[in-house]
Amino acid sequence: LSLYRCVQEIINNINKHSKATYVSVHFISNQNNKLAVTIIDNGIGFEDELKEDNYGIRNLKSRMQQIHAELSIESKLNKGTKIEISYN
Secondary structure (H helix, E strand, O other), rough: HHHHHHHHHHHHHHHHHHHOOOEEEEEEEOOOOEEEEEEEOOOOOOOOOHHHOOHHHHHHHHHHHHOOEEEEEEEEOOOEEEEEEEOO
């Protein structure tokens, strides 16, 4: 449920803030991971140093740590954002 809620919040944030015209969500299950989710958008992005100060991102990372999942975020201004969640 935590993983589902995290993906739901990410998609809501893309819709609310990113001005994206394209969003891709990939769910992957294989022998190395129980589940991996990759979310990519072509929105306005943000500077990496700002993500550590953002309450919403800190909250997402905290929720994923509670279930021993990893969350990584790569974003560039005007080049979109890529978020990966790996749950082992």
